[in-house]
Amino acid sequence: MIRRLLVANRGEIARRVFASCRAVGIETVAVHSDADARAPYVTEADYAVHLPGNSPTATYLRGDLILAAARKSGADAIHPGYGFLAENADFAAAVTDAGLTWVGPPPKVIAALGSKIEAKARLAEAGLPVLPGYPEPELVEEYPVLVKAAAGAGGRGMRLVREPETLAEAVAAVRRDAAAAFGDGTVYCEPYVDRARHIEVQVVADAQGSVLTFGERECSVQRRHQKIVEESPSPVVPPALREQLCTAAVAAARAVGYVGVGTVEFLLDPAGDFYLSGFNTRIQAEHPVTELVTGVDLIRLQLLVAEGSPLPYPAAPPMRGHAIEVRLCAEDPAYAWRSATGVLHRFSVPEIAGEFRPLPQPGLRLDAGVGEGDVIGVHYDALLAKLIAWAPSRYDAARLLSGALVRAEVHGVATNRDLLVRVLRHPSFLTGDVDTAFLDRHPEVYAPLLSSVDAVRLSCLAAALSGAAERRATAPVLRSLPSGWRNVPAGSQTTVYDGPAGPVEVGYRLDRAGELAHWWVRAVDPDELDLAGLGHVQPTDDHPPVAVVSAQRDRVVLDVTGIRLAFNVHRVGAVSYVDSREGSMALTELPRFPRPAPEPGPLRAPLPGAVGRIMVAPGQRVGAGEVLMTVEAMTLEHPIQAPAAGVVADLPVRPGSLVDAGAVLVVLAGEAR
Structure with missing residues (x-):
């Protein structure tokens, strides 16, 4: 019987395991890096052990440090979570050799399935329909192909290659990603199946020989070959096909002597044929959808099996209703999924x-690894939380989930929230017409929710009215005077914000009764900003009639042609975060007397991270759009491109240099004429 469990992971993964431990009376131990010292999962644990450093290779991938933490804290079992060491056979063996309970499949099974190349060969020998592949990239004969990490998981580092000329570059990139994430740079290639669906089956097996499946999950909506929307059951898998998939999954588990919770992954082609594409020896990040439709705590089953108990079910419970999960991440889809950092x-x-x-009962479940005030850094992946809706039907689940996302307030970092809402509301998604290239085929989902001109203008007006209300509430004298009061009836209040599409000027004028007499929002050319004299500008743009119902520092209610619309405004420093049912936006108020703009030339880091490859040298001529270097952050590579042609005048960083956002990476100079 497990008494005290150490979770060799972080974030929402650790919090998820701790929740099941608390439910059954198991004590918990967290391990944490420097950056995670105040993370919610550390606070929730009964005990916590510090792992000095921040990078995964110095902390969460150090099996020796994890074992030392278990001994120090008195843990008698280790749960690897999912990711990091979860599929590391050597670590699993070290845990069992140390006399601790390993909450996962036997080390020899992990070793057998740890290399995707060897696992596919073994499963093919068992008669399972395995997608053929190329164990060596040099053997590729037909395109397109996917380059994948042999020891990888979760789509990390995967690259699609359509032409032979780009294969070598893709292989090198995947090798770098795989070595950094899994400690193994081995790669292989497999044919790319166009319009394929990603279907996976949850399996649970005990040491007594019972193997159960808990239905299938549809995981086809992906970015960079990594899942962002998952659901159960699949909208296109009929009962007969479900039975075939589950039968194949059981056969795969029996073929390798599997014990524990695992996931068998399949590709379903447009003709309805399926291929086994992988066997993950861990519980997956998308397991909540299976838990909601079956009512089974899968982590609890993991613990039972690890303790040697048989499965408590003769057969898996039937699926109830429909569940959809989205992964809310700190990244900006509109800018090549650039990772976002901040508070x-x-x-x-x-x-x-x-x-x-x-x-x-049906409702919303939130599995979050972060909380208000947390710093979102560059050391780990961009996942903030998983939000899952469970409802009687798929349509109801999608509507419940999209509505909750729209009303959510996430301030401080850019997220993929708007894209997730647009996916959930897209006609093709609602009819079940999805595949792994869904985002490529529907670029319209990248548009922000707050996209109509009037909605953007009204949000800007709400920010300005909120700012005025805050200034009046905090004014040291004459607080009772209305905002902008003056002897000149025609005078207007103006504020300039830096918004998502650039600087905008917001202006309004109140009459002597305090009613909104006139207002405008217009784009401003940053080269022509004259912030000291904006009150004299009277734009003639058409705007809908608006009446101010109320305006407080945190909430503004407007009447727009007879329809009331409320805006929540949260101000942090110069930034106003405006949320409404139309969408959300962040506006940074610009100073009335800005400092002169710096001289052009330096290219600065868009986010904190580590300098990766540097492809240029001082004195080298470069063209517009040419990649100069990469910055590695949140487990992804971000290219730094030349905005225009020029000459590299200075290169103040080296590969491996740690840089903050805004740090100078390279200085370009124009060529002499």
Whole structure:
């Protein structure tokens, strides 16, 4: 019987395992890096052990440090979570050799399935329909192909190659990613199946020989070959095909002597044929959808099996209703999924029914690894939280989930929230017409929710009115005077914000009764900003009639042609975060007397990270759009490109240099004429 469990992971993964441990009376131990010292999962654990450093290779991938932490804390079992050491056979063996309980499949099974190349060969020998592949990239004969990490998981580092000329570059990139994430740079290639669907089956096997499947999950909506939307059951898998998939998954588990919770992954082609594409020896990040439709705590089953108990079910419970999960990440889809860092000033999702465990009735579940005030850094992946909706039907689940995302307030970092909402509301998604290239085929989902001109203008007006209300509330004298009061009736209040599309000027004028007499929002050319004299500008743009119902520092209600619309405004320093049912935006108020713009030339880091490859040298001529170097952050490579042709005048960084956002990476100079 497990008494005290150490989770060799972090974030929402650790919180999820801790939730099941608390439910059954198991004590918990967290391990944490320097950056995670104040993370929510560390606070929740009964005990916590510090792992000095920040990078995964110095902390969460150090099996020796994890074992030392287990001995120090008195843990008698280790759960690897998912990711990091979860599929490391050597670590699993070290845990068992140390006399500790390993919550996972036997080390020899992990070793057999740890290399995707060897695993596919073994499963093919068992008669399973395995997608053929090329164990060596040099053997590729037909394109397109996917370059994949042999020891990888979760789509990390995967690259699609359509032409032979780009194969070598893709192989090198995947090798770098794989070595950094999994400690193994081995890669292989497999044919790319166009319009394929990613279907996976949850399996649980005990030491007594029972193997159960808990239905299938559809995981086809992906970015960079990594899942962002998952659901159960699949909208296109009929009962007969479900039975075939589950039968194949059981056969795969029996072929390798599997014990524990695992996931068998399949590709389903447009003709309805399926191929086994992988066997992951861990519980997956998308397991909550299975838990909600079956009512089974899968982490609890892991613990039972690890303790040697038989499965408590003669057969898997039937699936109930439909569950959809989205991964809310700190990244900007509109800018090549660039990772976002910063302080999470506000994180609020409405009407959450529960966290981290199966729900007793339909509703929303939130599995979050972060909280308000947390710093989102560059050392780990961009996942903030998983939000899952469970409802009687797929349509109801999609509507519930998209509505909650729209009403959520996530301030401080850019996120993929708007894209997730547009996916959930897209006609093709609602009819089940999805595949692994869904985002490529539907670029319209990249548009922000707040996209109509009037909605953007109204949000800007709400920010300005909120700012005025805050200034009046905090004014040291004459606080009772209305904002902008003056002897000149025609005078207007103006504010300039830096918004998502550049600087905008917001202006309004109140009459002597305090009613909104006139207002405008217009784009401003940053080269022509004259912030000291904006009050004299009277634009003639058409704007809808608006009446101010109320205007406080945190909430503004407007009447727009007879329809009331409320805006929540959260101000942090010069930034106003404006949320409404139309969408959200962040506006940074520009100073009235800005400092002169710096001289052009330096290219600065868009986010904190580590300098990766440097492809240029001082004195080298470069063209517009040419990649000069890469910055590695949140487990991804971000290219730094030349905005225009020029000459590299200075290169103040080296590969491996740690840089903050805004640090100078390279200085370009124009060529002499």
